[in-house]
Amino acid sequence: MKQQMCKITIQGTEREYPRETTFQQIADEYQSQMENDIVLVKFQQDLRELHQSVLRDGELEFITTAEKPGRDTYRRSVTLLMEAAAWKLYPNLELLVQHSIGQGYYCEFRHADAICVPDQKMLQALKEKMQAFVEADLPIVKYNMSTQDASARFRQMGRMDKVRLMRYRRSSRVNVYELQEFPDYYYGYMVPGTGYLKYFDLIPYQNGFMLMFPGKETRKVADFEVTDKLFNTLNDSAQWGIDMGIRTVGELNDVIAAGRIQDMILVQESYMEQKIGDIAETIAADRRKKFVLIAGPSSSGKTTFSHRLSIQMTAHGLKPHPISLDDFYCNREETPLDENGEYDFECLEALDIPLFNQCMTDLLAGKEVILPVFNFKTGHREYRQKPLKLGAEDVLVIEGIHGLNEKLSYELPKENKYKIYISALTQLNIDDHNNLSTADGRLIRRMVRDARTRNTSARETLTRWNSVRRGEEKNIFPYQEEADVMFNSALIYELSVLKLYAEPLLFSIDADCPEYPEAKRLLKFLDYFLPVPGENIGHNSILREFIGGSCFHV
Incomplete structure (x- = not known):
């Protein structure tokens, strides 16, 4: 035939x-x-x-591996490689993938819920076992199993994080990957064999280690840049989740299914308000601080945070004045162009930096200043505000993507500045080996907000997201460690709330659109979460900035 x-x-x-x-x-x-x-x-x-x-x-x-789906596939596969090698070497230890930091994952060994700090010899043995698997080009076998059978298999292995996650899966079947008799469930695609996984490294850090991947150079492992402030913020949030009994999505779903989510919402909002209050108290304790500079990536909740911080500062006897760096844009004809010949509004040079520093130093010197307001329709600055003069209790709360960059406020004395980095640093993990991407959380926030406030389709948001991310990597992330304090705006239950708003938007993307694979991935991602109605959320919550109904003008 x-x-x-x-x-x-x-x-x-x-x-x-x-x-x-x-x-x-x-x-x-x-x-x-x-x-x-x-x-x-x-x-x-x-x-x-x-x-x-x-x-x-x-x-x-x-x-x-130069494209996001390829990078994600590579990272996922190297994680399975690491887990399988660790299982062979240290069968009595549990290896957890905790946080995504830079171009790597922070991981910890645990035994009976206690951290087991690895020494250099232990990490070297693990790395050599991983390299041996790579050289052997072992197959990564994919099984399509009934959810019930997969759950039973993981239960037999004592891996209750997987069992709990699968309890809430709507699909009757799941894909399980196996390497060297080590089975695992991963959120997304895999390479067919270990021969593809040549580039990785293990670096001791804190009480665990970093599993490092390639960065922009896809055949070279990225350097690890120590980010202790970011790590401590992530770790504090994760520990709070552990204290609340919610470390994974499965545990969150348990709380929702048991009808206890309203209490958790109130507890977290109280915890977040306490954190904001602590920042305000720190500022109020040093009356030299006249410029509070707030920066963070897209959809971090900067606007609502600024309002809530201002309220707390007022409660401590200060008089906060909100200022947007957008009002210091250069006039349109003076705005730099990007490589495509279009206006580059995200670069530092798009701001009139000398004007900003002149206004701020004049205010610091006790002078009366009329601050500009940028007219986005005409593309020019206007001066129509009342004059401002700083008294003993007055503080400027300045929000903008370049707030942490010292080149922005170079003329202002350090003792007069207080820098805050804010981001939605998701503290949940899907399970012990799959962490939640903080970028995905912010993307879904942005998608929901822009559909509501700007009539922007989910497809348009997905199309622009790579450009947004490039701007963040250039203008925000390199300066995050310069912040005096970091604030995590992620709410442990927020994806359960956003799910109800985001799913219809994602389902509207047709299968023949280039953005369809990403929409499909995000729909699968949201499918892990049980829904929580938005009406349960307080009107001053950061989440209201995205779903609507905020008591602030956002």
Whole structure:
């Protein structure tokens, strides 16, 4: 019988392959033409793993480690490699993937809920075992199992984090990956074998270690930049979650299913208000602080935080004055252009820095100043506010993406500045080996807010997100450790609330759109969470900035 052939269009050229040819076989033909390693393919706008086969005609695109789906696949696969190697070496220890920091994951060994701090010899042995697995090019086997069977298998292994997560899965089947007889469940795709996983490192840090991945150079492990302030903020939030009995999504779902979520909402809002109050008290204790500079990435809740901080500062006898750095934009014709010849509103040079420093130093000197207001319709600054003069209790609360960059406020004495970094640093993990991306949480916040306030579709938000992320990596993240304090605006239950708003937006993206694979991924991500109605959320909550109903003008 004649072999059935499939017509596959690759890089604009149509080729024929026998039906059942794997995508890995096709990728191997083209790998030498690619600058980066192929780890997935996109077939007819749908992401596919390399072990899968061609079953029909279609258009094929290679996904490499230079692209987000490819990077995520690589990181996920290296995590499984690490977990399997650790299971072989240290079967009596539990290895937890805790936080994403820079280009790596912070991990800890535990025994009977106590941290077991690894020494250099222990990490070296683990690294060598991982490298041995890579050199052996072992298969990563994928099983599609009933959720019930998978849950029973993990229960037998004592891995109750997986059991609890699967209790709330709507799907009757799940994908389980296995390496060297070590099974695990992961949120997303995998490479077909360990031979793909050549680039990683293990670096001791705090009470555990960093599992490091490549960064922009996809075939070189990124350097680890110590970020103790960020780590401590993440760790404090995670410890609070542990104290509340909510470390994973499964434990959060337990609280929701038991009808205890309203109490948890009240407890967390109280905890957050206490944190904001502590910051206000610190500012009030040093009357030299006249400029409170607040910066953070997109959808961190900066506006609501600024309002709540101002209220707490007022309660401590101060008179806060909110200022947006956007009002110090250069006039439109003076705005720098980016590499595409378009206005670059995110670069530092888009602000009139000399004007900002002149206004601030004049205020500090006790002078009366009329601050500008930027008219976004005309593209020019206007002067229509009442003059401002700083008294003993007056403090400027300045919000903008460049607030932590010393080049912005270079003329202001350090003792007069108090810098705050705010971000939604999700403290939950999906389970012990799958952490939640803080970027995903902020993306969903932004999607919900922009659909409500700007009539922006989910597709438009997804299209712009990579550009937003590039701006954050350039203008915000490099300066986060310069903050005097970090504030985590993530709420432990927020994705359960946002789920009800985000899912309809994501379902509106058609299967033939380029953004469809990302929408599909986010829908699967939200499917882990039981829903929580938005009416349970207080009107001064940071979450109200995104779902609506805030008592502040946001």
